[in-house]
Each structure stands twice: as structure tokens, then as C-alpha cells.
Amino acid sequence: IGSILIPSMKRAGYKAETAVAVVAAATSMGILVPPCIAMVVLGVLANVSVGALFIGGFLPAAVIALMLMALxxxxxxxxxxxxxxxxTPRTFVRTFAQALVPMTMPVILFGGILGGITTPTEAASVAVVYGMLVGLVIYREIKLRDLPKIMADSAVTTGVVMFLIGAASLLAWNLTREGVPNLLSTAITIVSTSPWIFLLVSNVMFILLGAVLEGLPVLIIMVPLLMPLVQQLGIHPIHYGIVTIMAVGIGVFLPPVGVCFFIACSIGKTKLIPSTRAFFPFLLVLIAGLLVITFFPEVTLVLPRLVLGG
Structure with missing residues (x-):
């Protein structure tokens, strides 16, 4: 997406570093917008409903998006x-009509999951078939000869994710066997037994880890270690999951070491220092948004409770 939006903004007259900052901030917030692979992975690791995580991400994403829009x-x-x-109204109607077909895909995903018709895996399979039909038949942007390469690329991506999950799960099992979760729990509770302090410590930890690693490995390694303490402190797992995902989303764009921030600078062909300067106000807004969803759990929990009950 960045490879499309950043050059488009530059052609429209925006400074390159401004384009990089805006896209980086939006992408950092976008990790809360389902369907998100981080939510699926976290749901599996923490034994939490993926559908509830999907629903729980909507309102926090909207709140942070409004804050970014104001900036x-x-x-x-x-x-x-x-x-x-x-x-013009005519242009709006025409553009909306053109977007109506691809906009049906989220309806398939969320309607299937929330309606109890499909599991997240089944909904994803249906969405893939729908996307393939749209690309082949309606837009005709995909040719039959392109399918083998698309499938091969998807297989590689899936293989990488599954390898990460397998390796990190083994590491987490070994750490658990050695009693690391208990040591971590003791270290944190020495500082304070307050769940709010724990959430703040988690935010800082996941932001810093996200800055030096990719998001998925951080979640895969740390979430299984911390979930027992989350339950012990009485923190709602959906709330903790959304807070954690947002913290990692900020971390991967944290200058000057965030992996994704380097990628954005590379796409925009900008230097690190001016891009960091342009991104700094957005970083402050993202952190403020993270604190809002951290200290006001109902922002995350109101929709899952309304839709799913409990």
C-alpha cells in the first residue's frame, strides 16, 4: 500500500517526508483494523476468540484514526x-459503485464469523475464492497463468509465518519449563501489583521489542509468557490483546530502528532524520491513543460485549 500511496502523495505535491510520516502513522494504527494476521495469531496463542478480537479492534482504531485526522x-x-x-455527487456515486464489489469482502469475512456461519479459517477461504473470482472475471486484472505464482508466493508467506509460530512456540515452551513466566511475574509484581502498572510496563516492553524485531515474533514469544499474569491480575484478555497489538504496531515504526519505518523511508526515497522529524508529532498522537485504549478498557470491550455478550 505504501508503494502506491507515498508516490501518489509526492505527485500531488506533498513533501516526501510528510507522505512517509502520514502513511507510517496510518499503517501503525491500521494493525487494529481486522482482518489482521496479528489478531489471528494472538487469538491462537492466548486462547482468545479471534472474532472478539476483530470486533474489539474497531472502536480503538476509529478513536486513533480520528486523533490522526485532527493532527x-x-x-x-x-x-x-x-x-x-x-x-461532485456524480463522481462520488460512480466511485462508490466501483468500490462496491471489493467492499463485499469484509462483509463475507465478518458476516460469516459473527453470524456463526463460518470459522475464521473458513471465512478466509471463502474470501480468497471471492477475491480470485473478482480479479479473474470482473476486473480481469489477474490471468489464469498468474495463479501458480500467486499460490507459490502465498505458500512461502504462510510457511514463514508457520515456521515462526513453531519456533517461537518451542522457545516459549522451553522458557515456561524453566520457570521464566514465574520469574517475570515476580519481577513485575515487585514493582507493583496494580494491573495499570502492568499494562504500562507491557506497553513500553512491546513498543521497544517491536522496534528491534518484527511484530509477529514479538507476539509469539511474549504473549504466552505474559498471559498467566494477565489472568492473575484480572485484566480482560481481549483488552490486553488489543493494547498489545497496538503497542507492537507503534514499535515497528519507531524511529530510528523500526523495521517498517525504514521500509517507508526507502519507498519515499527520503533520509531518516527529516522523516523522523515529520513522524514525531504522529508518534505522540499514536502513543496518546495507546494510552486512551489502555486506561479506558470499555473502548475495546463495548462492541464485543454488545455483539457477542459476556
Whole structure:
């Protein structure tokens, strides 16, 4: 997505570092928008409903998105950003009609999962078939000869994720066998037995780990170790899962070492220092949003309770 949006923003007249900062911030927040592989992995590791995580991510994502929009609006007013022509009603209707077909895919995913018709795996399979039909028949952007390469690429990606899960699960089992969760629990409870302090410590830890590792390995290694303490402190696992995912999402874009931030700079062909300077206000907003969903659990839990009950 960044390889499309960042060059498009540059062509529209935005500074390269501004384009990198906006896309990086949106992507960091976007990890909360389902369907997200991090939620699926965390749900499996923590024995938590993936559907509940999907629903729980909506409102936190909306809150942080509104905060980012407010920042962009203030910067646009003060910085005299390029202006786009206001779309006419006819243009809006035509664009909406064009987007209607791909917009059906989230309906398939969430409708199937929340309606109890399919499991997350089955819903994903149906969505893949639907996407293939759309690409082959409606948009005709995919040719039959492209399918073997697409399947091979998907197999490689899936294999990498499964290898990470297998290796990290083995590491987590060994650490558990050696009593590391108990040591970690003791170390944290020495500081404080407050669940709020634990959540703050978790935020800092996952942000820093996300900055030096990729997001999935961090979740796979740390979540099984921390979940017993989460349960002991009475923290709702859905709330903790969403907070953790958002913290990792910030970490992977944390300058100057965040892996994904380097990728964004590479796409935008910008230097690290000016891009970091442009990203810093967005980083503050992201951290503020993380604190909001950390200290106000109902932002995360209200929709799962409303839809799923409990």
C-alpha cells in the first residue's frame, strides 16, 4: 500500500517526508483494523476468540484514526498542504459503485464469523475464492497463468509465518519449563501489583521489542509468557490483546530502528532524520491513543460485549 500511496502523495505535491510520516502513522494504527494476521495469531496463542478480537479492534482504531485526522487537519491548515478538487455527487456515486464489489469482502469475512456461519479459517477461504473470482472475471486484472505464482508466493508467506509460530512456540515452551513466566511475574509484581502498572510496563516492553524485531515474533514469544499474569491480575484478555497489538504496531515504526519505518523511508526515497522529524508529532498522537485504549478498557470491550455478550 505504501508503494502506491507515498508516490501518489509526492505527485500531488506533498513533501516526501510528510507522505512517509502520514502513511507510517496510518499503517501503525491500521494493525487494529481486522482482518489482521496479528489478531489471528494472538487469538491462537492466548486462547482468545479471534472474532472478539476483530470486533474489539474497531472502536480503538476509529478513536486513533480520528486523533490522526485532527493532527493532519491542523498541519494542513498551518502548512498550506495541496488541495484536491471537491468531488461532485456524480463522481462520488460512480466511485462508490466501483468500490462496491471489493467492499463485499469484509462483509463475507465478518458476516460469516459473527453470524456463526463460518470459522475464521473458513471465512478466509471463502474470501480468497471471492477475491480470485473478482480479479479473474470482473476486473480481469489477474490471468489464469498468474495463479501458480500467486499460490507459490502465498505458500512461502504462510510457511514463514508457520515456521515462526513453531519456533517461537518451542522457545516459549522451553522458557515456561524453566520457570521464566514465574520469574517475570515476580519481577513485575515487585514493582507493583496494580494491573495499570502492568499494562504500562507491557506497553513500553512491546513498543521497544517491536522496534528491534518484527511484530509477529514479538507476539509469539511474549504473549504466552505474559498471559498467566494477565489472568492473575484480572485484566480482560481481549483488552490486553488489543493494547498489545497496538503497542507492537507503534514499535515497528519507531524511529530510528523500526523495521517498517525504514521500509517507508526507502519507498519515499527520503533520509531518516527529516522523516523522523515529520513522524514525531504522529508518534505522540499514536502513543496518546495507546494510552486512551489502555486506561479506558470499555473502548475495546463495548462492541464485543454488545455483539457477542459476556
Amino acid at each position: 493532519v487537519y491542523m498541519q494542513a491548515v498551518r502548512g498550506n498542504f495541496p488541495r484536491e478538487a471537491k468531488p
